[in-house]
Amino acid sequence: MTDRLRVLIVDDHAMVRSGFAMVLSVEDDVEVVGEAADGLQALEQARATRPDVVLMDVQMPRMDGIEATRLLVAEDLGRVVIVTTFDRDDYLFDALRAGASGFLLKNAGPEQLLDAVRAAGSGHALLAPEVTRRVISQMAGERAAAEAPTSGRAADRPEPPGLARLTAREREVLVLLGRGLSNGEIAGELVLGEATVKTHVSNVLAKLHLRDRVQAVVFAYEAGLILPTEG
Numbered sequence: 477m478t479d480r481l482r483v484l485i486v487d488d489h490a491m492v493r494s495g496f497a498m499v500l501s502v503e504d505d506v507e508v509v510g511e512a513a514d515g516l517q518a519l520e521q522a523r524a525t526r527p528d529v530v531l532m533d534v535q536m537p538r539m540d541g542i543e544a545t546r547l548l549v550a551e552d553l554g555r556v557v558i559v560t561t562f563d564r565d566d567y568l569f570d571a572l573r574a575g576a577s578g579f580l581l582k583n584a585g586p587e588q589l590l591d592a593v594r595a596a597g598s599g600h601a602l603l604a605p606e607v608t609r610r611v612i613s614q615m616a617g618e619r620a621a622a623e624a625p626t627s628g629r630a631a632d633r634p635e636p637p638g639l640a641r642l643t644a645r646e647r648e649v650l651v652l653l654g655r656g657l658s659n660g661e662i663a664g665e666l667v668l669g670e671a672t673v674k675t676h677v678s679n680v681l682a683k684l685h686l687r688d689r690v691q692a693v694v695f696a697y698e699a700g701l702i703l704p705t706e707g
Contacts, residue, residue: 480507481597484527484554486518486544487511488536492582496531496559499586506593515539515547522553528597531589532576534560534567542570549575549687555596559589577688599688636699641683647701649676653689654696 483500485493485508493511500506509525512518514536522530530548534541545556557578558571568579577596580588642650645666652662663673677689686692 480505481529481593482507482509482525482527482554483593484508484510484512484518484521484525484530486513486515486521486530486536486541487533487559488513489533492533496589499589500593503590506590513537515541515544518544519547519551519553522548523551527554529593530554530556531559531593532556534558534571542567542574545571545576546574555599557592557596559584559592572690572694575687575691577690636695638684639699642680646676646680646683649673650680650684650692650696651701653677653680653692654701656693 483506485496485500487493487496490513493513497508497511500508509527510521512521516539518530518532518539521527530545530553532541532545536544541558541560545558548554548556555577556571556575557580558567558576559580559582560567561582571579578592580592584592639647648666649662652665657665659670659673659677662668662677663670666673668676680686681688681692684692684695686695
């Protein structure tokens with residue numbers, strides 16, 4: 477195959493790297509192009525191999541996965557899927573803010589790992605509904621804390637740049653994206669065809685300079701477009 481997804485595996489445990497490599501290497505549409513034991517090695521390997529997807533651990537020596545993700549995304553060196561044993565909200569939110577396109581726990585099965593690689597490689601975000609709910613909860617909590625000194629008046633916050641470029645329909649789509657809805661679910665909510673919804677989603681991402689749906693979720697909540705009860 478000529479269009480195989482090129483994957484870089486980053487983890488400080490050699491057995492974990494080998495296990496992931498074994499799962500991925502038997503697939504016709506996936507090629508493991510390198511391995512790295514920490515964030516610094518990940519940057520070196522990514523610059524040399526130009527992967528489509530980077531499977532990134534979080535806790536590693538020299539440079540952790542969050543900082544490595546931030547730098548990889550800044551240099552456009554592949555889409556990052558965080559893979560960790562730590563089901564902790566702070567890792568999740570830090571990873572998403574750093575630009576990760578997905579988040580997966582190491583106890584996920586081989587099929588979930590493959591699904592994550594293929595989703596990221598095809599330009600889609602991997603954010604499961606339960607993860608979206610946690611993002612919503614965290615963003616809502618942070619917003620409430622930030623607004624407390626001003627009597628919690630969200631309306632006092634300036635509207636983020638870019639929102640004015642959205643049409644009324646695109647703004648509706650952004651809100652539904654922020655709630656974690658799929659294109660099909662958005663189509664049902666707005667009584668539109670899925671092809672039309674796909675076009676609206678693409679327009680929203682382009683106008684707001686967002687890479688994917690994960691960034692749209694983060695943007696929607698940081699912009700205060702959604703109430704905490706809407707998650």
